Amino acid sequence: MDDKPKLYTCARSRGLRATWAAEEAGIDLDLKILPFPPRHAAPEYLDINPLGTVPLLVDGDSRLSESCAIAHYLATRNGYTDLAIAPGETDYAEYCDFTYHADATITFPQTVYMRFAIFEKEKGLEPAGQAYARWFHKRLVKIEQRLETRDYLCADRFTVADICIAYALVLAQTVGLDEGVPHSLKVYRERMTARDAYRRAFEREEAGRKALEAAD
Incomplete structure (x- = not known):
């Protein structure tokens, strides 16, 4: 493949x-940072991805729209x-289980919490959002138990x-869900995000977000 993979x-x-996985794998992405939410703030993006969701990886004729699948692919x-x-x-x-677990079981309730308790709070949906916050916190037990005797989730290596799992813990910190995150997982998150590749990706x-804002 001669052209760079393009990540929206x-x-x-x-x-x-996906950005983090690319940095870890040494893959040079053509990174396209969009305003949030892209389906409203950048309607032309719908011509590229009719779902209007991010991320989207375009690599030749291949298109992937699931973040964990993109990370594995890269x-x-x-x-x-x-x-x-x-x-x-x-x-x-x-490895398969925890990679899929990250989005299907862990990030899913986070996104519902964000919608109901943050983005649509004025609609009176915050109690439902808080219920999903509790769901998220209870689902962390599988990761917590897995990491009791190991530094990484699988095969004694990163x-x-x-x-995929560490990102969900980063998101928890970002959106106000950190209070219910066990201390051991906060330590794990700190180790994962101390990696040079994570810092470069972030x-x-x-830089792309700031450039986008400056152009407005």
């Missing part, structure tokens, strides 16, 4: 998983790397599963 995202959104785009676990390797099943997205 909003700074600090779930697309950070980690294996040029062959398996240490960021992914291949079939037959120790913890392959756990993988995409860590990227700073690159922030």
Whole structure:
């Protein structure tokens, strides 16, 4: 593939998983930072992604719109790397499970909380949002127990599963859900976000966001 993969995202959104994975894998992305929410703030984006959601990765004829799938794809785009676990390797099943768990079970209630308790609070939906906040906190037990005896989720090394789970913990801190996050997971988050690749990814997205704001 000669052209750079193109990632459409909003700074600090779930697309950070993809930007982070690309930095870890040494893949040079053509990063397109959009205003939030893109379906309203950048309606022309609907021509590229009819869902209007971010992230979206365009790589040749391939299009991916799920953040954890994009992170795994980037980690294996040029062959398996240490960021992914291949079939037959120790913890392959756990790698798959935690990578999918990150969005389907952990980030899902966070996004519903954000909609009801933050974005649409004036509609009287905050109690429903707080119910989803409690759901999120209860679902952290699986990760907490997994990390009781290990530094990383799978195969004693940093993988995409860590990227996907750690982002959910970063989001919790960002949107006011940190009070219910166990201390051990806050320590884990601090270790994961201290990685150079995370810092580069975050700073690159922030630079794109600031450039977008300056252009308005």
